[in-house]
Amino acid sequence: MTASPGRAGLAGTPRKLAAELPAAAAVGAAVTDAELLKLYRLMTAVRHLDQAAIAWQRQGILPAYAPELGQEAAQVGSALAVDTTRDFIFPTYRELGVARAAGVDMVQYMSTHLATWHGGLWDAAATHVAPIQAVVAGSVLHAVGWAHGQTLSAGTAGPSTGREAGAGLNVAITYLGDGASSQGDVHEAMNFAAVFKAPVVFFVQNNGWAISVPTERQVAGGSVAARGAGYGIPGLQVDGNDAAAVLEATRRAVAHARGGNGPVVIEAMTYRRGPHATSDDPGRYRTLEQERADAGADPLARLRERILAEHLADAAALDALDAEAAHEAEEVRAGVLALGPRPGAEMFDYVFTEPTDELLRQKEQWREESEHA
Template sequence: MTVMEQRGAYRPAPPPAWQPRTDPAPLLPDAEPYRVLGTEAATKADPELLLRLYAQLVRGRRYNTQATALTKQGRLAVYPSSTGQEACEIAAALVLQDRDWLFPSYRDTLAVVARGVDPVEALTLLRGDWHTGYDPYAHRVAPLSTPLATQLPHAVGLAHAARLKGDDVVALAMVGDGGTSEGDFHEALNFAAVWRAPVVFLVQNNGFAISVPLAKQTAAPSLAHKAVGYGMPGRLVDGNDAAALHEVLADVVRHAREGGGPTLVEAVTYRMDAHTNADDATRYRTDADVAAWRDHDPVLLLERELTGRGLLDEDAVTAAREDAETMAAELRDRMNRDAETDPMDLFAHVYAEPTPQLREQRALLRAELAAEREGGDR
């Protein structure tokens, strides 16, 4: 006879299947995106933080324009620009501690650079020279993820493992609005909430999944509302307001670090450039649509705030732009050098122990290269 079969044994009664496990009200996002710039809350923001955000935004904008130019020069195979979304990129990188992890998507190269990765190494994957281009462990930055949302379960797994080990680590995973329609998004949020994993999901809602508008992806009141169905808080924030983003992300990262579990943050922003250099955005949106967002540009918003409060003068603006130009010139110079590649690298860093097929292919390529060299020496 088992313990549960004994008379009078304790049998916990599960709640009815329809009964929610948590009160949904505290999980609901605000009706409107949270803003700081241009409001009374801006007067309470740290001036040094605002100036730091401004300098990083100016560098980020120049980084985007330079990388886009490199695609036109044939130095990059593809570049998904984050022009217009720089506030999301910079804030995501700045709120993390050195021990935390960033899980970027393919559009988040700027966040990777702001996290401390060498700009050229961050572009190496998009150049087609290397598997990733940087050491993820050295910078606590996962590889850029081209498949939609596949980085999200990885972020949850790392965060959960860190919690089990007792490590004070938070994972911040970035994804676009298109990624919220993927199964990996559902699985990641579900596991994160059940495990109360210290992970933050940052959705950059830029209006389009390539050419598909948000209205054709979801009928939800907002993407932040999706959090409630998984049992985690949803936060809605103006994705072009760098101060608001930094405040919200810092708050939810702290919440996760203190054991409060995951949060889904939706940042409402806009992709000013095409999806990539291979996309023709005029096929699905008009110039007037884009122009309507230019007055809400993240760099312009912060510059207006700082100038209006007397925290930023013309000399400071010039200094920020000159620093950005120096960065762009160095990036341009280094990217214009031909990469030194080794064909045998095709077989490196794939498996800890190469498979028989890889060993066979490696030997075949080595023989072909040797034969080619011998033929050239004759």
């Protein structure tokens, strides 16, 4: 199989910014030195957690896991552009980096991969991070629905208003891959969001592969961002291996949506350096040579080089962050191992606010059979 075109040399990929979006200066998009160090700290933590989770699956601790090696900059950079005191994040099953940057407890996050709970044990209402969505492209529908609700509630009184005093609309950001962009749900979501000017950012991580199918064989036209034009939505491509560029671009997109101008599509060009999931063997559809040629610069190593070159920190300080991240991963491992099974009745308790008679009948039948067993 031929290598995916346009993947080599991602470090030099130019950003294509939509003219409709606010200028960087207007939204304070320029990344500060302190933010560069924060990006590095979070990306380091995510890299260690991600690699540890793969090991935990191989050790039999987790039944399955979807790695994100190489996508740390896209995830952390975009998540830091969101205000989780008011905005809402709608992830898929591969957004460990987003969840970590948004402050989600990683033991509670891993509960889904441990198969002890659907979507995660964290409080979605408190963190403004929705449960993990395993249905491909399912998160985009939820995000657009929530965002549309913000426009409907704009100007009303109360803590859940869509428009804060003088601060614009609350914004949703939803994550999907280049493979998911081929789902019909994405068309419906983008069309609805554009028609009703829903304040939502569609963040596409184009990592080159829809499981085993390269992007050029399943994305017509070669760009997901370009599809935005068909819906009247501003679209932009950004180097997804450049954390600062991702943060700047996402800030501009959020500002556009917050101002009541409708949705934005961001396509972060990155690369999935590992398997699609721990059950996948990428060696069946790409060679190691192709992977090395197409992957581009490692986003973490690239940010480290910039920090050192700009004398924002020395190697010893960055090594200390690496050790801190390794320690965090060990603490999460201990927490995951300490998670016990959830009460089986919860499968019936958290379906409807008001359970149906049939659901109550099934719950009672399950209780009787469980007690008998």
